[in-house]
Amino acid sequence: MQIDLTINQKSYSLELDSRVTLLDAIREHVGLTGSKKGCDHGQCGACTVLVNGRRINACLSLAAMHDGDEITTVEGLSDGELSPLQAAFIKEDGFQCGYCTPGQLCSATGMLQEISEGWPSHVSDSLDGPYELSEAELSERMSGNLCRCSCYPGINAAIRSVGEKA
Amino acid sequence: MSYELKVDDKETTDRAAGLSQGLLGTAADRPEGVLKVTGRATYAAEDMPEGTAFGVLVRAPAMGRVELGNAPAVEKLPGVLAVIHDKRMLRNPAQGMAGEAPVQGVAEADYVGQPIALVVAGSFEQARHAAEVMEVRCLGEIRPVSPGAVEPEVPEKKQSSMGDLDAAMAAAVHKVDATYSTSAMSSAAMEPHAALAWWEGDKLTVRASLQMLKYNRAELADSVGIPLENVRILSPYVGGGFGSKLGVSPEVVAAAIAAQQLGRPVRVVLNRRQVFETITRRSETEQHIRLAADGEGRLTGVGHDALVSNLPEEPFSEPVTQATPFNYEGAARTIGHRVARIHRPAAGSVRAPGEAVGVTAFEIAMDELAVAAGIDPVELRLRNIPAEVPGTGKPFSSHMLAESLNDGAARFGWADRAAEPRARREGEWWIGSGVASAFRVNMLSEAEARVVLGPEGAIVETDMTDIGTGTYAILGQIAGELLGLPQEKVEVRLGDTAFPPGSGSGGSIGAASTGTAVWLAAQEVRAALAKEMGCEPDDLTLKDGRATCGNISRDIAELISGESLEGHGHVQPGDASSKVKQATFGAHFAEVAVNDVTGEVRVRRMLGSFAAGRILNLKTARSQCHGGMTWGIGMALTEELVHDRRDGHMVNRDLAEYHVAVNADVPPLEVHFLEERDPWTGPMQVKGIGELGICGAAAAILNAIHHASGVRLRDLPATPDKVLAGLEELG
Numbered sequence: 001m002q003i004d005l006t007i008n009q010k011s012y013s014l015e016l017d018s019r020v021t022l023l024d025a026i027r028e029h030v031g032l033t034g035s036k037k038g039c040d041h042g043q044c045g046a047c048t049v050l051v052n053g054r055r056i057n058a059c060l061s062l063a064a065m066h067d068g069d070e071i072t073t074v075e076g077l078s079d080g081e082l083s084p085l086q087a088a089f090i091k092e093d094g095f096q097c098g099y100c101t102p103g104q105l106c107s108a109t110g111m112l113q114e115i116s117e118g119w120p121s122h123v124s125d126s127l128d129g130p131y132e133l134s135e136a137e138l139s140e141r142m143s144g145n146l147c148r149c150s151c152y153p154g155i156n157a158a159i160r161s162v163g164e165k166a
Numbered sequence: 167m168s169y170e171l172k173v174d175d176k177e178t179t180d181r182a183a184g185l186s187q188g189l190l191g192t193a194a195d196r197p198e199g200v201l202k203v204t205g206r207a208t209y210a211a212e213d214m215p216e217g218t219a220f221g222v223l224v225r226a227p228a229m230g231r232v233e234l235g236n237a238p239a240v241e242k243l244p245g246v247l248a249v250i251h252d253k254r255m256l257r258n259p260a261q262g263m264a265g266e267a268p269v270q271g272v273a274e275a276d277y278v279g280q281p282i283a284l285v286v287a288g289s290f291e292q293a294r295h296a297a298e299v300m301e302v303r304c305l306g307e308i309r310p311v312s313p314g315a316v317e318p319e320v321p322e323k324k325q326s327s328m329g330d331l332d333a334a335m336a337a338a339v340h341k342v343d344a345t346y347s348t349s350a351m352s353s354a355a356m357e358p359h360a361a362l363a364w365w366e367g368d369k370l371t372v373r374a375s376l377q378m379l380k381y382n383r384a385e386l387a388d389s390v391g392i393p394l395e396n397v398r399i400l401s402p403y404v405g406g407g408f409g410s411k412l413g414v415s416p417e418v419v420a421a422a423i424a425a426q427q428l429g430r431p432v433r434v435v436l437n438r439r440q441v442f443e444t445i446t447r448r449s450e451t452e453q454h455i456r457l458a459a460d461g462e463g464r465l466t467g468v469g470h471d472a473l474v475s476n477l478p479e480e481p482f483s484e485p486v487t488q489a490t491p492f493n494y495e496g497a498a499r500t501i502g503h504r505v506a507r508i509h510r511p512a513a514g515s516v517r518a519p520g521e522a523v524g525v526t527a528f529e530i531a532m533d534e535l536a537v538a539a540g541i542d543p544v545e546l547r548l549r550n551i552p553a554e555v556p557g558t559g560k561p562f563s564s565h566m567l568a569e570s571l572n573d574g575a576a577r578f579g580w581a582d583r584a585a586e587p588r589a590r591r592e593g594e595w596w597i598g599s600g601v602a603s604a605f606r607v608n609m610l611s612e613a614e615a616r617v618v619l620g621p622e623g624a625i626v627e628t629d630m631t632d633i634g635t636g637t638y639a640i641l642g643q644i645a646g647e648l649l650g651l652p653q654e655k656v657e658v659r660l661g662d663t664a665f666p667p668g669s670g671s672g673g674s675i676g677a678a679s680t681g682t683a684v685w686l687a688a689q690e691v692r693a694a695l696a697k698e699m700g701c702e703p704d705d706l707t708l709k710d711g712r713a714t715c716g717n718i719s720r721d722i723a724e725l726i727s728g729e730s731l732e733g734h735g736h737v738q739p740g741d742a743s744s745k746v747k748q749a750t751f752g753a754h755f756a757e758v759a760v761n762d763v764t765g766e767v768r769v770r771r772m773l774g775s776f777a778a779g780r781i782l783n784l785k786t787a788r789s790q791c792h793g794g795m796t797w798g799i800g801m802a803l804t805e806e807l808v809h810d811r812r813d814g815h816m817v818n819r820d821l822a823e824y825h826v827a828v829n830a831d832v833p834p835l836e837v838h839f840l841e842e843r844d845p846w847t848g849p850m851q852v853k854g855i856g857e858l859g860i861c862g863a864a865a866a867i868l869n870a871i872h873h874a875s876g877v878r879l880r881d882l883p884a885t886p887d888k889v890l891a892g893l894e895e896l897g
Contacts, residue, residue, distance in 0.1 A: 017289060017291045017292075019291040019295075020291060024290065024291075027212075028214075028290065032205070033205070033208065033209075033212040033213075034204070034205015034206065035205070036209075036356070036357070036405070037211075037358070037435075038356045038357070038358065038438070038821075039358075039438040039820065039821050040437060040438060041438065041820060041821075041822070043438070043820060043821035043822045044356065044438075044821050046356055073205065074203075074204065074205035075204065075205045075206075077204075078204055082200065082203065082204070086203040086204065089199070089203050090195050090196065090199035090200065090203060091195065093195075093196070093785045093786065093788070093789045095199075095202055095203070095634075096406075096634030096635065096636070096786075096789055096790075096793065097355070097356065097357065097403075097404060097405045097406040097407075097633055097634030098198070098201075098202030098203075098207055098403065098405065098634065099209065099355075099356040099357040099405030099406060100356045101202050101203060102205045105203060135834075136830075138829075139829045139830040139832075140829075140830050142829045142830075143828040143829045143830040143831075145829070146356065146821060146826060146828060147356070147829075148353075148354055148355055148356050148406050148408070148826060149356075149406055149634045149789070149793050150792055150793040150795075150796030150797065150827065150832065151789055151792065151793070152792070152796065152829045152832045153792050153832070153834070153835055154789060154792075155829070156829070
């Protein structure tokens with residue numbers, strides 16, 4: 001079936017098997033392998049991308065469900081120069097092996113947007129924002145992205161350094 | 167030419183102190199960082215050649231002789247190219263540094279989950295579907311799957327005894343005699359194991375996610391049945407290893423065989439459940455520990471007996487007691503090791519094999535001894551630090567356990583801790599803290615590297631891997647330091663067996679081994695530069711691209727007049743390890759909160775103070791320790807592979823059911839490195855740091871649970887059900 005996707009502001013018209021996930025469409029059919037497959041079951045977050053500005057696990061979604069959607073992957077977070085978040089991940093050592101990193105970056109980008117829009121989380125005191133980027137809020141909101149190298153101190157420091165400036 | 171070094175003796179001169187670039191020991195960024203944060207670093211399954219076909223492995227649902235009932239029908243499904251059932255396929259991965267094929271064969275399934283066929287199709291979706299509809303029957307009896315169901319092997323070489331432990335126990339003023347157990351665990355690296363294989367004539371190239379390429383090359387060649395020279399492995403980026411990628415694994419050999427048969431590139435990526443099931447796990451352990459002490463808490467006897475498991479014919483067994491011969495004083499010492507041969511998925515090395523679980527159990531026992539003797543647990547450990555390896559007269563190469571304990575205690579605020587358990591309560595939560603020592607043996611391994619200095623800078627080449635450990639960073643720092651170049655002028659090329667064979671990543675050997683090979687190679691280049699300058703290498707100063715000797719100073723690029731200088735380094739372990747005991751040491755401190763109502767444990771803060779020789783890169787070393795400590799949290803509280811009691815299959819074989827620590831589980835972690843130089847590890851005086859952080863970390867948490875709540879748990883992980891039962895017992 002034909003699926004039209006806009007990925008990182010570029011249009012793609014793809015002829016895909018209906019079983020192809022959004023993640024595999026991006027990785028294997030478009031060739032943007034920055035988004036990673038860690039579990040293919042929505043358990044690790046390595047495949048996190050932004051769809052119409054919101055973070056989702058691309059492995060849990062079929063490409064066919066996204067006809068006409070605007071998608072941002074890790075490759076689209078920077079335009080020539082590194083984004084402040086990407087630069088902060090390097091400075092704070094927010095990764096080691098790097099495999100979960102694209103997902104962490106997309107997830108953090110979406111998360112900062114969510115918190116700025118006043119979305120509550122499991123650890124929020126009330127359902128009405130605004131919310132501070134406290135350690136508890138940050139950790140809770142980023143807990144869908146596993147890092148087995150366990151760079152959480154670096155990841156959190158990097159997100160915080162950008163989030164506080166935003 | 168080549169600069170050769172066999173590490174036989176100590177090197178007391180700090181040779182790095184005479185260098186000028188100022189790169190060693192700094193917190194330099196990872197040079198590959200930009201590629202990783204922009205998604206351009208390519209892992210094994212990426213960078214596919216045109217025409218790649220997709221393979222999916224099929225698992226055995228039971229044990230015994232394998233029958234593929236509907237293979238002909240599956241081969242006719244849309245897109246399916248082949249069903250491969252080849253006797254060269256692997257039962258399980260090779261063990262670390264095997265250098266030869268592991269057990270092969272698909273006619274018989276030795277454990278539930280064993281890969282027994284590969285379905286290859288034109289698309290991933292077609293292959294996945296075809297693999298799912300394969301009708302696999304295994305015709306055989308279920309074989310023993312529980313360690314308690316068989317009479318374990320007692321390997322003679324792994325038993326040792328000195329003095330009379332029974333007498334020491336009988337005469338002890340304070341003692342501990344208890345059995346501890348740790349669960350089977352999974353490395354669960356974020357990148358699933360993957361291979362992308364293609365042939366050019368009789369030459370095989372495989373992109374794979376592996377840690378130790380020179381061994382993997384030999385393992386793959388032996389498995390497929392071709393000469394070593396015809397195999398090339400590429401692993402430029404490895405998405406985490408932790409031991410799970412030490413040896414060549416089933417998907418690599420399956421992809422190579424399929425690509426050979428089909429005459430086109432084939433990619434095989436394990437799905438997450440297959441990663442859990444077919445890749446080596448850490449064995450569960452049962453550890454009987456006996457400690458005998460005098461009235462002052464000084465150990466007079468130590469006993470440590472371990473029971474672990476593995477599949478038949480696997481040479482590896484978790485070396486649980488590896489640190490026990492040298493950890494503390496104790497004239498009487500008995501060490502035992504038993505292996506239950508059972509039919510669970512194969513066991514192998516997982517981060518700090520041995521100490522990760524052995525030190526953890528031992529350090530809980532030490533806490534119990536401290537409580538029994540009424541001695542502060544830090545003080546108890548300080549009283550028992552041996553001057554040499556007990557009973558052998560063998561000195562330590564360097565030993566900073568006391569400094570680690572004292573440094574950590576001071577920084578953690580240990581002095582403010584209440585002596586008695588259950589002294590602090592905040593609402594529903596009991597608050598307490600615990601300590602544990604960290605021990606990890608230090609090893610050197612043969613390694614080679616090449617350094618080429620040209621007008622634009624230097625290039626380092628070795629088949630060494632960077633599995634997240636920081637290899638790209640530290641090798642660039644070493645070469646830059648020796649050649650007087652800023653880090654950005656040094657390009658490090660790794661993960662290609664066409665390069666000189668490094669040590670590989672595993673056992674914390676990388677920095678000292680391959681790092682020294684790079685050091686030697688760069689020294690050879692330095693010597694050539696010195697010759698150009700007309701001076702002795704020791705009189706040469708290289709800094710920021712300039713060579714200075716006496717009152718002569720020249721631009722290095724100009725000095726070599728557009729040519730390039732090449733150096734080759736080769737390091738081998740020598741007699742040093744027979745003359746001295748080499749290990750790394752540290753101390754873990756943890757503060758926990760234990761919920762009196764639910765039994766939930768939250769780690770509130772952790773601190774580690776570590777001594778591992780010269781630290782080459784503060785940033786990457788710290789991250790390695792963060793990793794180890796976080797694995798300690800997982801081991802202490804959540805990580806537990808569950809095997810079905812009937813057929814041994816792994817029940818919780820995914821990341822939803824096998825619980826690794828997530829962001830919200832990890833509190834602020836503090837890591838401190840003690841200034842140390844180990845003169846017995848070669849010219850850099852460096853030791854490994856990748857595994858020390860996990861050794862004993864879980865014990866600090868378990869000991870803190872006891873201090874907080876009074877509940878003593880000897881069976882890890884400390885899940886709420888166990889904590890709650892303990893709380894109820896206390897009333």
